[in-house]
Amino acid sequence: xxxxxxxxxxxxxxxxxxxxxxxxxxxxxxDFLVLFLFYVALxxxxxxxxxxxxxxxxxxxxxxxxxxxxSYIIPECLLRxxxxxxxxxxxxxxxxxxxxxxxxxxxxxxxxxWEIFGYCQELEFSLYYLLLPYLLLxxxxxxxxxxxxxxxxxxxxxxxxxxxxxxxxxEVMFPKNMSCSTCDLRKPARSKHCGVCNRCxxxxxHHCVWVNNCxxxxxxxxxxxxxxxxxxxAATLAIVSTGFLVQLVVVSDLYLETYVDDLGHFQVIDTxxxxxxxxxxxxxxxxxxxxxxxxxxxxxxxxxFVLYLVxxxxxxxxxxxxxxxxxxxxxxxxxxxxxxYRNIHSHGLWSNLREIFLPAAAHxxxxxx
Numbered sequence: 001x002x003x004x005x006x007x008x009x010x011x012x013x014x015x016x017x018x019x020x021x022x023x024x025x026x027x028x029x030x031d032f033l034v035l036f037l038f039y040v041a042l043x044x045x046x047x048x049x050x051x052x053x054x055x056x057x058x059x060x061x062x063x064x065x066x067x068x069x070x071s072y073i074i075p076e077c078l079l080r081x082x083x084x085x086x087x088x089x090x091x092x093x094x095x096x097x098x099x100x101x102x103x104x105x106x107x108x109x110x111x112x113x114w115e116i117f118g119y120c121q122e123l124e125f126s127l128y129y130l131l132l133p134y135l136l137l138x139x140x141x142x143x144x145x146x147x148x149x150x151x152x153x154x155x156x157x158x159x160x161x162x163x164x165x166x167x168x169x170x171e172v173m174f175p176k177n178m179s180c181s182t183c184d185l186r187k188p189a190r191s192k193h194c195g196v197c198n199r200c201x202x203x204x205x206h207h208c209v210w211v212n213n214c215x216x217x218x219x220x221x222x223x224x225x226x227x228x229x230x231x232x233x234a235a236t237l238a239i240v241s242t243g244f245l246v247q248l249v250v251v252s253d254l255y256l257e258t259y260v261d262d263l264g265h266f267q268v269i270d271t272x273x274x275x276x277x278x279x280x281x282x283x284x285x286x287x288x289x290x291x292x293x294x295x296x297x298x299x300x301x302x303x304x305f306v307l308y309l310v311x312x313x314x315x316x317x318x319x320x321x322x323x324x325x326x327x328x329x330x331x332x333x334x335x336x337x338x339x340x341y342r343n344i345h346s347h348g349l350w351s352n353l354r355e356i357f358l359p360a361a362a363h364x365x366x367x368x369x
Contacts, residue, residue, distance in 0.1 A: 090209060091196055097209045098148065109137060111288045112237060120244050123251065133240065136233035143226040144211065152216030153202030153359070155185055163188035163202050170344050173321055190345070192317055203359070205315040215316075217359040224356060227306060231299040234292045241289040245278055313345045313352040 089096055112133060120130055155163055167189035169176040174189040182193055183200045192204035194214050203217035215223045279286045309319060322343070346352055 098212050101210050108288055111284055116241055116244055123247050133233055133236045136229050140229035140233055143222050146222040147219050147226050148211045148213055150219035152214040153218040155200040155202055160185050204317050221357045227303050231303050234296040238292040238296050310356055311349055
């Protein structure tokens, strides 16, 4: 009996806390459709900006196509201004996306700290569970900074000969004795000239606008951990926020309540009505939850792609340029032999992983000594 009594008291206390949280919220008198459309617009903007990080090579085509369409609608001077802005954002080194990255992260964690953390404490969530997003944030910011400031593997006259001996030339994607006309350097295998940074980078992967830096041999490990912790922090925030809303509904018995419909009949609250009620009662929390859920799926998908590249010892640049490997029946001139790209740099999973965390140039230099 004492045990049952304490459980019942605990449930009543939890229900009282849940009802108190709901009752202290003033439901904003705003049309649900307006809120929903505003929310969709924010999510779409976030999706586009995140996708740009991994597929910047499509940006020129998109800009050209968009320019042709909008040239018939908007004035030419405004179109030129938009194109200049896009060129500045995606084709020059600037700190715009770093600032945007930190602002978005700050807004999400401010909302988490301001509302969800306090409410979850009232509902007696585990403190370790609530502090996990902050731990992930600290680790993420450390590796974000390292990715931003670390030299990705810039090729210079001083290290040109060393880089030329690191990787084998496959004579398809990376022919021997090729030179960079801009840098006036011989091009080592797996290197590429970055037009944004204006330098040749060893084991070039891609230029990431979110860190304002190229991803190459010397900072690929930092980028991988940064991406891993960013995905984990978004997923953790989504789980905690969802847990808070579910727990709130359960302890306050909201799903057992009724409402009066347009015809004056009493109806049991269904899932759609419950979601709309939570949306209007906790708009900022639901906005944040939707954003981190979409972000978790996008980052999770991109992380799987990056892990695939790591496991097979490929770079994004090689994966993109190696598309012809899947089309072996391309018509070649009679005098030419078909050239099919094959990945000659993969030497097994553990060897490929070691190459990310112990760059091949440093490993080669140690072997020489």
